[in-house]
Amino acid sequence: MSVTPIKSVDQRNPEYRQVPHNVEAEQALLGAVLVNNEAFYRVSDFLEPRHFHDGVHARIFEVMSQIIRAGKTATPVTLKTFLDGDPPVGELTVPQYLTRLAAAATTVINAEDYGRVVRDLATRRELIGVGEDLVNTAYDAAADVTPAKQIETAEQKLYELAETDKYGSGFVGFAQAVRGAIDVANNAYKRDGHVSGIATNLRDVDELLGGMQPSDLVILAGRPAMGKTALATNIAYSMAQAHRTETQPDGREKTVNGAIVGFFSLEMSAEQLATRILSERASVGSDRIRRGKIQPDEFQRLVDAAQELERIPLYIDATGGLTIAQLAARARRLKRQRGLDMLVVDYLQLLQGSSRRASDSRVQEITEITTGLKALAKELNVPILALSQLSRQVESRDDKRPQLADLRESGSIEQDADVVLFVYREEYYLKNRKPKEGTEEFLAWENEMEAVHGIAELIIGKQRHGPTGTVNLQFDGEFTRFSNYAHGGLPDRYE
Numbered sequence: 001m002s003v004t005p006i007k008s009v010d011q012r013n014p015e016y017r018q019v020p021h022n023v024e025a026e027q028a029l030l031g032a033v034l035v036n037n038e039a040f041y042r043v044s045d046f047l048e049p050r051h052f053h054d055g056v057h058a059r060i061f062e063v064m065s066q067i068i069r070a071g072k073t074a075t076p077v078t079l080k081t082f083l084d085g086d087p088p089v090g091e092l093t094v095p096q097y098l099t100r101l102a103a104a105a106t107t108v109i110n111a112e113d114y115g116r117v118v119r120d121l122a123t124r125r126e127l128i129g130v131g132e133d134l135v136n137t138a139y140d141a142a143a144d145v146t147p148a149k150q151i152e153t154a155e156q157k158l159y160e161l162a163e164t165d166k167y168g169s170g171f172v173g174f175a176q177a178v179r180g181a182i183d184v185a186n187n188a189y190k191r192d193g194h195v196s197g198i199a200t201n202l203r204d205v206d207e208l209l210g211g212m213q214p215s216d217l218v219i220l221a222g223r224p225a226m227g228k229t230a231l232a233t234n235i236a237y238s239m240a241q242a243h244r245t246e247t248q249p250d251g252r253e254k255t256v257n258g259a260i261v262g263f264f265s266l267e268m269s270a271e272q273l274a275t276r277i278l279s280e281r282a283s284v285g286s287d288r289i290r291r292g293k294i295q296p297d298e299f300q301r302l303v304d305a306a307q308e309l310e311r312i313p314l315y316i317d318a319t320g321g322l323t324i325a326q327l328a329a330r331a332r333r334l335k336r337q338r339g340l341d342m343l344v345v346d347y348l349q350l351l352q353g354s355s356r357r358a359s360d361s362r363v364q365e366i367t368e369i370t371t372g373l374k375a376l377a378k379e380l381n382v383p384i385l386a387l388s389q390l391s392r393q394v395e396s397r398d399d400k401r402p403q404l405a406d407l408r409e410s411g412s413i414e415q416d417a418d419v420v421l422f423v424y425r426e427e428y429y430l431k432n433r434k435p436k437e438g439t440e441e442f443l444a445w446e447n448e449m450e451a452v453h454g455i456a457e458l459i460i461g462k463q464r465h466g467p468t469g470t471v472n473l474q475f476d477g478e479f480t481r482f483s484n485y486a487h488g489g490l491p492d493r494y495e
Contacts (some may be wrong), residue, residue: 020124021053022117029114030060031105033068034075034098039108040068043115051122056089060098076102123161130157152329159332198259198342198383201238203484204471208460209419212239212259212342212383216418216464217374219348221388221407223395226423227456228387229268229346230480231473233277235385236261236344240314243341259341260313262334264327266350270318274309280481281305313338323352324372328379335380343380345373347387348413367412374416388413390422400429404461420462425475426452456482 032039044065052058063082064074072078076098089097134154141150197211212218222228242258265273279286282301288294289302315338317330327345334340345351353365353372370386377384390406402422407413414420430449435441456475460468472485 019053019128020121022121023054023057025114025117025121026052026054026057027101028105029111029118030057030064031101031103032108032111032114033061033064034079034102035105036108037068037074039111040064040074042108042112047115047119051119053118053121053125056086056094056097059083059086060094126161130154130161133157148326152325155329155332156325159336162336198239199242200235201242202235202458202471202473202482204473205458208467208469208471209463210466212385213418213465214381214383215378216383217370217377217416218383218385218419218421219388219407219413219417220385220421220423221390221402222423223390223400223402225428226425227475227480227482228423229273230276230280231423231458231482232344232346232385232387233263233273233480234280234482236263236314236342237277237281237312239342240312241308243313253339255339255341260339261315261342261344262331262340263314263316263344263346264322264330265316265318265346266320266322267346268318270316273316273318276480277309278302278305280479281308283479285478286480320350321352324369327351328372328376331376331380335382340380341382343377343382343384345384345386347389348373349389363412370412370416374418400424401457401459402461414462417462418464419460422457422459422461424457424459425455426457427455427475455485 029039029043047061049058049062049065052061060079060083063079067074067078067082076095079098080095083094083098086094088094092100134150137145137150137153138147141147197209197213197216199206199211200209220228220232239259240261243255243260244257245253246256247253263273268276275286275289278284279289282298282305284294284298284302288298294302315334319326322330331340331343348369349366351369353368373384373386388407390402394400394402394406401424404414404420407420427449430445430452433445435445454475454477456473457470458473459470462468474483474485475481476483
């Protein structure tokens with residue numbers, strides 16, 4: 001059966017355009033389910049009552065879904081009990097309409113195709129809704145709603161629509177699950193460092209963490225001058241340099257090694273961050289680069305390093321004072337436009353929460369920020385490396401190695417983080433305790449300095465899915481460079 005459509009006015013006049021819908025596809029799908037309830041399971045993974053344009057059809061699908069999921073059979077007779085009192089469909093009662101739908105059904109083979117048509121048209125209607133909201137808000141926005149806020153809201157709605165519009169796979173056979181597990185192992189075997197996550201190129205760190213895992217929030221904390229930003233830039237560059245893709249059967253490019261990295265630098269400008277990376281790559285001191293005191297061969301190394309940097313997928317956003325909502329919107333945009341496998345935030349305490357949270361307390365605001373970062377990591381399915389400050393109480397202890405309790409506003413940070421890393425350099429503190437030369441204390445101090453020179457400790461204070469512990473890294477302060485620690489005493493050659 002098909003309902004005679006109401007005669008429409010001239011479709012060429014946009015004022016009378018109808019929203020996208022297909023009544024016949026909705027009728028054909030409902031009829032197929034009424035004839036054979038197995039058709040329901042072909043569409044139940046991705047289709048919901050709200051996706052039907054016709055309200056009567058939405059009501060029918062909702063009731064039949066409840067009946068079938070309760071283990072009963074949905075037919076015009078069993079549905080009649082629940083729909084008998086509903087308003088008529090034209091000249092037909094709802095039970096009569098159900099009978100017509102079942103009588104007009106021919107096959108269940110195309111049920112999934114009908115379902116996808118219904119779902120796709122629903123998505124187009126939702127897109128129209130987003131557009132209408134955007135236009136109406138732009139016309140009638142309140143004084144405190146800025147255009148930037150409107151853009152962020154629209155972007156978030158579009159991204160949510162793009163993500164929720166992906167059809168789920170539902171249950172899979174164990175054989176398929178095993179194949180998926182083998183694929184994970186195979187990908188890990190092919191990646192640098194043979195890790196399941198994204199390799200940092202720091203051997204001992206990857207050994208304990210298994211690389212940076214998708215959807216993990218990783219906190220890297222330390223006191224000033226410990227090298228947090230240097231370590232983050234080293235890791236970001238290493239991942240971007242190792243980035244390799246593979247063309248999939250559907251034509252999409254999939255990252256098989258390394259990462260496309262987004263770097264939010266809330267403290268330093270893009271130029272300052274680039275100078276640090278250039279210094280590290282070209283082995284030229286960053287202070288000498290800023291003052292222009294470099295030799296011709298050093299300048300050539302800088303040019304070569306700059307050309308290499310231009311080729312790698314490392315994107316820097318140095319906008320200061322971002323809110324967590326703005327950061328999330330920009331990360332979504334980067335993933336949509338250029339791809340994204342890894343996100344770095346330098347640093348967490350420079351982010352802002354909503355104005356309402358900020359007026360409550362700083363602890364509430366940090367809680368909103370860390371919760372937002374964790375949610376963003378899961379939403380984008382990428383690891384987020386967020387740098388964090390430590391409280392001053394570290395300085396009051398004899399042993400200045402950081403602990404979880406030293407995190408500023410530590411409750412929410414410790415709770416939301418999957419991994420917490422602390423970077424610590426004994427050499428920094430020891431250098432500030434230099435005794436008078438020629439004394440016995442000076443000789444003992446020299447021996448201690450020699451023992452810790454160029455060594456940094458990376459303390460894994462928390463790891464939700466693995467061990468904790470401490471690994472040593474080699475640190476070259478002149479070039480702000482972290483590298484693998486050679487257990488034999490000499491540093492590895494930095495590649």
